[in-house]
Amino acid sequence: MNDTQGGMEIRAARFSPAGAVAGLFRRFSEAARRYRMEWWILIAGCVVVAAILCMTLLPHLFTQFSPVDQNAGPQMKAPSAAHIMGTDNLGRDVWARVVYGARTILGVAIAASVLSALIGIPLGLISGFSGRLGDKVLSLIMDSVYSFPGLILAIAFAAMLGPGVINITVAVAVIYIPTYFRLVRGQTLSIKQELYVEAANAIGARRPTVLAKYIFPNVIATVVVVFSLNVADAIMTEAALSYIGLGLPSGIADWGMDLSMGKKFLPSGVWWMITYPGLMIMLLALGFTMLGEGLSEILNPRLQEY
Amino acid sequence: MRRILNYLLVRILLTIPMLFVLLTLVFVVLRVMPGDPVSAMLGGHAPEYVIDQKKAELGLNKPVFAQYVDYLGQLARGDLGRSMILQESVSTPIKERLPATIELTLCGLIVTLALGIPLGVRAARRRRTGQDFGIRLYANVVYCIPVFWMGLMLQMIFGVFLNLFPIAGRIGARVISSDFDRTGFYLIDTLLKGDIASFWDVLYHLILPAFTLGITLSGVFVRLTRANMLDVLKSDYVLASRARGVPERKVVYVHALRNALIPIVTMLGLQFSALLAGAILTETTFSWPGMGRLLLERIYLRDYPTIQGVIIVYALFVSLVSLIIDIVYAIIDPRVQL
Numbered sequence: 001m002n003d004t005q006g007g008m009e010i011r012a013a014r015f016s017p018a019g020a021v022a023g024l025f026r027r028f029s030e031a032a033r034r035y036r037m038e039w040w041i042l043i044a045g046c047v048v049v050a051a052i053l054c055m056t057l058l059p060h061l062f063t064q065f066s067p068v069d070q071n072a073g074p075q076m077k078a079p080s081a082a083h084i085m086g087t088d089n090l091g092r093d094v095w096a097r098v099v100y101g102a103r104t105i106l107g108v109a110i111a112a113s114v115l116s117a118l119i120g121i122p123l124g125l126i127s128g129f130s131g132r133l134g135d136k137v138l139s140l141i142m143d144s145v146y147s148f149p150g151l152i153l154a155i156a157f158a159a160m161l162g163p164g165v166i167n168i169t170v171a172v173a174v175i176y177i178p179t180y181f182r183l184v185r186g187q188t189l190s191i192k193q194e195l196y197v198e199a200a201n202a203i204g205a206r207r208p209t210v211l212a213k214y215i216f217p218n219v220i221a222t223v224v225v226v227f228s229l230n231v232a233d234a235i236m237t238e239a240a241l242s243y244i245g246l247g248l249p250s251g252i253a254d255w256g257m258d259l260s261m262g263k264k265f266l267p268s269g270v271w272w273m274i275t276y277p278g279l280m281i282m283l284l285a286l287g288f289t290m291l292g293e294g295l296s297e298i299l300n301p302r303l304q305e306y
Numbered sequence: 307m308r309r310i311l312n313y314l315l316v317r318i319l320l321t322i323p324m325l326f327v328l329l330t331l332v333f334v335v336l337r338v339m340p341g342d343p344v345s346a347m348l349g350g351h352a353p354e355y356v357i358d359q360k361k362a363e364l365g366l367n368k369p370v371f372a373q374y375v376d377y378l379g380q381l382a383r384g385d386l387g388r389s390m391i392l393q394e395s396v397s398t399p400i401k402e403r404l405p406a407t408i409e410l411t412l413c414g415l416i417v418t419l420a421l422g423i424p425l426g427v428r429a430a431r432r433r434r435t436g437q438d439f440g441i442r443l444y445a446n447v448v449y450c451i452p453v454f455w456m457g458l459m460l461q462m463i464f465g466v467f468l469n470l471f472p473i474a475g476r477i478g479a480r481v482i483s484s485d486f487d488r489t490g491f492y493l494i495d496t497l498l499k500g501d502i503a504s505f506w507d508v509l510y511h512l513i514l515p516a517f518t519l520g521i522t523l524s525g526v527f528v529r530l531t532r533a534n535m536l537d538v539l540k541s542d543y544v545l546a547s548r549a550r551g552v553p554e555r556k557v558v559y560v561h562a563l564r565n566a567l568i569p570i571v572t573m574l575g576l577q578f579s580a581l582l583a584g585a586i587l588t589e590t591t592f593s594w595p596g597m598g599r600l601l602l603e604r605i606y607l608r609d610y611p612t613i614q615g616v617i618i619v620y621a622l623f624v625s626l627v628s629l630i631i632d633i634v635y636a637i638i639d640p641r642v643q644l
Binding site for chain 2: 059107141142143144145147149150151152153155156157159160171219233236239240243244245246259262266267269271274278281282285286289293
């Protein structure tokens with residue numbers, strides 16, 4: 001344990017990409033030996049995410065039907081050999097819509113998470129590093145937004161921006177900025193106290209250098225974990241927005257929209273239209289959560305659960 | 307007591323800047339961002355002068371800062387404005403719908419805690435066994451289920467296939483809801499009237515939505531309770547009570563759980579906003595006449611003053627709950643720095 005910490009400090013003092021990769025690799029192989037269970041969770045997460053990623057990249061390998069073809073089959077037919085997940089009220093193939101819908105939700109969730117990370121991380125770094133009044137004000141704003149139900153904020157944004165893939169991405173991204181800000185700021189505050197930062201200051205490193213070379217590399221390990229969990233959350237937010245009819249123009253295959261469509265036919269016993277898209281949302285979110293949890297145990301052994 | 311009063315005062319003062327930030331944010335999102343409410347409301351083809359007239363009527367032609375001052379002044383007087391579409395004050399539908407949301411949220415919370423805490427304790431006691439693994443799996447899976455899909459699945463299984471519970475509304479059609487609207491909380495109103503049959507009917511309608519909300523949020527509490535219990539069970543006083551021969555059940559549920567609950571109370575504050583967000587989706591799925599549905603109905607009508615009012619009430623609600631949680635925290639944990 002002490003060894004690892006020592007190793008981390010050495011890497012922190014001299015950050016090189018090759019060294020980081022080597023360090024990461026050592027961390028992983030160590031973890032594989034020590035936490036077998038976490039390792040399996042990580043692998044399961046990777047498999048699920050990779051499978052759905054394949055769907056988004058090569059959808060035609062998974063289905064011969066088009067998601068918008070209204071003549072794919074008879075209307076509202078229960079699952080059969082020809083249509084493994086049945087057809088919807090317009091005669092479209094549910095499996096085809098599930099396959100093509102992956103692209104929308106995954107794209108929006110990842111783009112939104114990247115966007116909020118790109119805004120939240122620099123703000124958190126600078127705010128935590130510089131302190132002073134700006135830090136106090138920014139923290140107050142971020143804490144207030146964080147305490148407010150994110151979905152309501154996203155609904156307000158989506159309603160004002162109107163439907164559209166870019167707009168829904170922005171609406172989802174806005175609510176996760178405080179997550180990154182708070183995390184990175186907290187980490188920066190504690191790393192600022194470390195001996196190696198003091199040493200860097202003592203030898204006359206300039207402030208941007210200290211921030212970029214000594215603090216940032218040590219913050220990034222936690223960000224990776226949170227990013228993965230954040231994507232899981234963003235998936236559910238995207239699905240929720242399109243489920244309530246706020247996010248996307250019609251004509252795009254989307255799991256949330258398909259669920260709200262299927263809801264209308266539920267009372268007549270049409271179970272296949274709501275079961276599969278929802279199952280996929282859960283699976284995708286679960287994949288990213290497992291990925292995040294697995295990474296968390298491996299990258300931050302100090303946080304391990306006993 | 308004095309100690310708590312001082313703390314209370316400081317905590318209330320601290321709520322003010324937070325509320326101020328939230329109110330400003332709502333203003334920025336709804337007024338400053340691109341998208342003009344008046345032309346959106348009147349449709350794309352309205353003549354210029356009609357739009358200008360409507361804008362002047364609503365005070366939207368003033369400079370943004372003047373609008374902001376007006377907005378805060380209005381709120382300070384407790385006035386949420388008038389609806390743009392319907393001839394009513396914004397607070398009228400909110401007063402009508404808020405109790406439905408609170409009733410749903412509180413019942414959801416009860417289900418969450420009733421599931422989350424015992425399961426978490428059980429997992430901690432049976433650490434690294436099949437039971438622990440199963441409970442942790444439940445917590446993680448449930449956490450990843452979208453609230454609305456959980457609602458749809460419960461509707462499908464218990465409402466449509468088994469035909470056990472109603473899938474929409476707060477109350478059956480044969481009961482006239484205007485018979486009891488003293489508080490707006492149907493569970494309380496029916497009891498006040500002594501109408502037991504209606505009380506059961508209300509409860510019957512509440513079960514699926516409350517479980518939808520409760521099950522999806524219970525995952526977080528399972529994990530939190532488990533982690534805290536593991537921590538507490540290792541502590542010296544647990545060892546001491548075991549050594550003194552206190553029965554294991556008492557050690558776990560009385561000595562340990564009490565201390566493990568303290569961080570859970572804090573978590574409750576944060577999870578409350580998740581609960582409210584979940585309630586919006588549950589309301590949509592179950593046609594529950596609450597605040598979330600009001601918000602969405604008015605978004606479709608583009609009734610901006612009402613949208614703004616509903617979001618403000620949500621903000622007030624969240625701040626109030628976080629205040630209450632902090633006070634409870636100060637009372638149950640004497641170590642808290644006041």
